[in-house]
Amino acid sequence: MxxxxxxxxxxxxxxxxxxxxxxxxxxxxxxxxxxxxxxxxxxxxxxxxxxxxxxxxxxxxxxxxxxxxxxxxxxxxxxxxxIKKTKLDKKLSEIIVHYIKDRVSPEVIAKVKLKGIISASTVYNWLYQGRLGLKRTDMLYPHKTKPIKPVVANPRHYGKFIDERPESISQRFAYGHWEIDTVVLTRAKNPVLLTLTERKTRLEVIRLISDKTSQAVNSELEKLSNQFDFKSITADNGSEFSRLSEALTCEVYYAHAYSSWERGTNENHNRMIRRFLPKGTRKTTANAVARIEMWMNNYPRKMFDYRSPNEMMKGG
Incomplete structure (x- = not known):
């Protein structure tokens, strides 16, 4: 030996x-x-x-x-x-599976729904270990690799770049500063979603518009300007946002090409919408979109100590 x-x-x-x-x-x-x-x-x-x-x-x-x-x-x-005894039993498993299938994140399940009796990391571990009987498709954001897009110069210049946006907007000191985007459901020429996210409270506004054109976007924004306070708006360089200054009297800022993180708040909310309307969804209705908007605005947020955007709007 x-x-x-x-x-x-x-x-x-x-x-x-x-x-x-x-x-x-x-x-x-x-x-x-x-x-x-x-x-x-x-x-x-x-x-x-x-x-x-x-x-x-x-x-x-x-x-x-x-x-x-x-x-x-x-x-x-x-x-x-x-061997450490597990807290996972049939009843707890059914509760967690119910909320995950209802598009609730493990953080909110652990902190709000289960009142902290287990941690979010425990829920994630049970998910990845297959102990909840869920498949990869049941997870909100399953890990996957994406091809890296080449960064090219952007010839479009519709207005002020985000570099000119005041630091006070970046610090989220005041209500009324929004990020905007469109969410395409299918490649066919079907209705698309116009999404706006308020930077301070994370209040979400979702509207179903006829198509991805500047005319459809501006028409809807003119209606929304009577309901919401727009002090500034930050968009990407999509052609549908080329004429925002015609519909709004507030300051308009544009992110750089291939820099979605510059509008990270809105991008994260779009991911939440995808929980209900994944890519390839052929049909949806204004009522269905309104229910998603209401769900998101009542959804507890970890950054707000698990208060919702609606509660933040009320100063809760």
């Missing part, structure tokens, strides 16, 4: 314990046994101490000796007790 020991962690087997017992009776030292088994001397020393039993000799004197059978039973008992 090897004259050195490996650092790879592996439990002693019954055969190894029997060899330890035999070699101890032959008078070998613990260090010699460690070399023969390719184990650490400390491992053998701990094993011998844990496997001690009292044995009486012919003179009725008791001596401590190593017993491989006793050591193996002790090992099995300790292994059984070392």
């Amino acid at each position: 090897q004259a050195h020991y490996t650092t790879t962690y592996k439990h002693l087997s019954l055969t190894e314990r029997q060899l330890i017992g035999r070699w101890l009776k032959e008078g070998r030292s613990r260090r010699q046994i460690a070399r023969l088994l390719g184990r650490s001397p400390q491992t053998i020393n701990n094993e011998v101490i844990r496997g001690q039993v009292q044995q009486m000799d012919t003179f009725r004197h008791y001596h401590s000796v190593y017993s491989s059978d006793y050591a193996q039973k002790q090992y099995g008992r300790h292994r059984k007790n070392s």
Whole structure:
């Protein structure tokens, strides 16, 4: 056998314990046994101490000796007790599965729905380990790789770039500063979603418009300007936003090409919408869109200590 020991962690087997017992009776030292088994001397020393039993000799004197059978039973008992008991039972599993299928994130499930009896990381672990009986498609945002788009110069210049936006807007000090985008459901010329997200409260506005044109966008914005306060609006460089200044009297800023993170608030909300209307959705209705908007505006947010955008609007 090897004259050195490996650092790879592996439990002693019954055969190894029997060899330890035999070699101890032959008078070998613990260090010699460690070399023969390719184990650490400390491992053998701990094993011998844990496997001690009292044995009486012919003179009725008791001596401590190593017993491989006793050591193996002790090992099995300790292994059984070392397994952490899980809180996951049938009832808890049904609750978590219900909310995940209802498009609720693990953070909100753990903190709000289950009142903190388990952590969000525990829910994620159960998900990834398959202990909830869910498939990859049931997860809100399953991990996947995306091809990297080449960054090219953007010839479009509809107005002020985001670099000119005041720092106070970036710091979300005041209500009324919005980010805007369109969400396409299919590649066919069908209705699309116009989405607006208020930067401070994360209030979401979703409208179903006829198509992805500047005329349809401006027509809807003119209606919304009578309901909401627009102090500024930040858009991407899509052609549908080329004439925003014609529909709104507020400042309009444009993000750089291939820089969706510059409108990260709105992009994250679009991902929430995709929970209900994934790519390829052929049909939806204004009522269905309104229900999604109401759900999002009543959805607890971790950043607001699990208050919703509607509660933030009310100063809750």
